[in-house]
Amino acid sequence: MSLLQRDDWYDIARDVDWTLSYVDEKQAFPEQWSGVGPVPKEAWLTWDEPYRCTYRDYVSVQREKEAGAHAVREALKRANLYERLDPAHTAASHLHMGTTCFVEQMAITLQSRFCRFAPSPAWRNMGVYGMLDETRHAQLDLAFSHDLLKNDPRFDWCNKGFHTNEWGVLAVKNFFDDWMLNANVVEAAIATSLVVEHGFTNVQFVALAADAMAAGDIDFSNLLSSIQTDEARHAQAGFPTLEIMMKHDPERAQRIFDVAFWRSFRLFQTLTGTAMDYYTPLEHRKQSFKEFMLEWVVTQHERVTRDLGLKQPWYWDQFLECLEHGHHAMHIGTWFWRPTLFWKPNAGVSKAERAWLNEKYPSWEDSWGGLWDEIIDNVNEGKMEQTYPATLPALCNITQLPLGSGWDRHHLKQWKSEYKGRVYNFDSEISKWCFDVEPERYAGHTNVIDRFLLGMIQPMNLEGGLAYMSITPDVMGDDAYGYRWAEDYRSYAQAAE
């Protein structure tokens, strides 16, 4: 007996649905979880994924991917490759594992909600593959990190990170709690499938995989590439959702896109921007973060807006300014507040690296050079206490990132809103707009500064803050190279001493 061709049965099998009789539609698919709004039920019947996949195909392909990823893992376990890696590069892998493994874990819940509450059977079917994908990703991160625990206790943060109050982890968790775990499925599909997975994971997984391979970290590169092939497939769920929303509820679609794009960008700028432009050894850098963003995200975004009828976000010019500066701000900030990190940041401002930064970012010297010069002088003069913070930086009530980290020192300005008697501060006009259009969504949330002022962090000093964030001496951040890069700038007099 010959098997039917896939296209002969796919639509019927995929679109199996049932007619409700014991409950009505709104009870089975509550609005707060489905989020269909004014979109008519029939419209969802047109939902069609561009990347068709049967369960048989899925299992077969995934089995091969798993076998490939683990074969490389097993081979490299015996090669002691990790010990030979550049310490600046390993910081990128600590940062990645600690901040993304549990996003993958959260995504399993997201995909399972697609399976249950999505308004189309085709979408619910696709959610099954997504759920299996995300399970695989979280397990891969944990398995690879477990192998490397013997080299560095920081890999424990792959599992531990999201159970702590470390400020960077809180920033990541805040976004994904909001758009992945608490948003309805329509909003979650646009914000995460379309914007985060299709728009931004290219930066983290493709660019970082290339940089990792160049830096000799075949294991990490192999992990990232294996995950990215899944992302490329299940991220497709965002397109048919957006297409239907653009026909029936375009204003809401535009708002979700605009908020998610800005917030995702700020996170990837922090995670990937610093890793690409400061942690990747100079000789292995393929492109600057800005170049990669312009090629992979901006161009792609413009294609999506053109094809699906979205308008460019109102803040596009400000986004481009932020692309020029924001990750440099996040970098000097994370390096300066390095005791609050669970990874060892590379300063990345030796003379050669500085020349590269100035070539890629023509205003870098004017914006950031002077601030680093003071740090460098302090390092070289042995005034190490001056290279550490004595208080907390101000934080944004939307992104949870420092105020001032959206642009540069010439454009620092207070953006705030008052809502129900409380003042909220923001890192930019754009974050303020995110809050103002939906204040109830964000009101009441406390960032680390709010928690400090509420007395939740005791004792109210750096020691109390580090304990609150679960930072212990064995993982506490310090300069990746032990400040050796600063010797580039030592004067003859200092050298003679």
Added chain:
Amino acid sequence: MALFPIYGVFEGDFVPHLVAIDTDNSMAEIADAVAIHSVGRRIKAKPGGTYEALIADEVVPLDRNFGEVMAEKGVAPLDFVTVRYAA
């Protein structure tokens, strides 16, 4: 007399800091408390330089009491207080 949190900005630095001040402090004391987080850390110290303090873009005399200025200008917790070198 009460503790009051502000976000202190030193002109030329890139990030505001959480600074706990006392409403009885003079603006000069507040300027010092803000500057300590930037000057000599990321901003070069200017030997012999003196500070100016600004609230809502207006220079406030250093001998003024913060509690009075706060009431006058409606300064809220975590509002920016900017400090810079006097010209």
